[in-house]
Amino acid sequence: MKLLIVVACLGALLSAGGTVRVVLRRLNIRSRPVLTCAEFGGAEPGTAVMLVGRTAAGPVLTAPRSRRPCVGYHSVRIHSRVISSNAEETTRVVGPAGGDTTLYGDGARVFLAEQVRTRKLFMGNLPMMFMARQFEDPRNTASNQRTEQEFIVPADRAVVAAGVVAVTTGDPCERFLDRGHWTDGSTQGGIDALLRRFAREVVLAVIGTLAFAGAAIQLTYLAAR
Incomplete structure (x- = not known):
């Protein structure tokens, strides 16, 4: 009892x-204010916003690793190794990418940072860009493991993304949606x-x-x- x-x-x-x-x-x-892609261009940098739009309608590609249809993809390579009895080192590198991973709406397009477009707003909903397949290196050992994950963007999907308006280094007129809070991420749907x-x-x-x-x-x- x-x-x-x-x-x-x-x-x-x-x-x-x-x-x-x-x-x-x-x-x-x-x-947060809800902005379309066209309104996003005039938003003040540092403002936390909700962005609504759609993924590209095409051209539809075939992701090279998972062979899934998509309009954009990228791979993430993760290497974890034990360096001592109580320490582990993990490196994460965004690898080959292709296609279109931006968001569209009202004649405008917005780039989303990788942590926004691949991070879930809800556990039960897919983000804008989701993991299609994971590959384990056959040479992996208990102390040295390499993994490759391929993420894809489906065609013509409604997306809602939460993030912070940021500016591209060297170009204060070029804005993108960055992650600035633990709630930030994206989800497919209206x-x-x-x-x-x-x-x-x-x-x-x-x-x-x-x-x-x-x-x-x-x-x-x-x-x-």
Whole structure:
């Protein structure tokens, strides 16, 4: 019984932490202006925004590693190695890329930083650019591992991205969407679906917290009888 009480209490704490995180993400995202790609060009650098647009409609390519259809792709090479009994070194290099990885709308286009276009806004939704396949080096050992991941952009998909307006070095007129906050990322779908998803996440998180808390109270009561 004590073990069940501990599990229920831990579940309630973890669920409460998740609920706070969901609410903070929702408040952070809802407070941002929603911009089209055309409006983005006039945004003030450093401003946290929501950007809406679509991926390129074509030309459709075949990603070289995964052989999946897409309009843009890039590979990420990760090398992890043990350098001592209590230390590990990991390097991450963005490798070969091709096609179109920008966002379009109203006759304009916007470049998204790699951490924005490949990072999920929601665990259950694909980001603008998602991992199509992962390849492990057959020579990997327990202490020395190499992995290659290929990310692709699907054709003509509605996308919502959260980030911060940044300027290209050497060209203050050229703006792009960079990552500046832990909530930043992208998701496939329209802005209305995004807001509905936020509402569902908050409701489910609250229900989960109340369920675990109720179970902990009930078990504590039963144990005390």
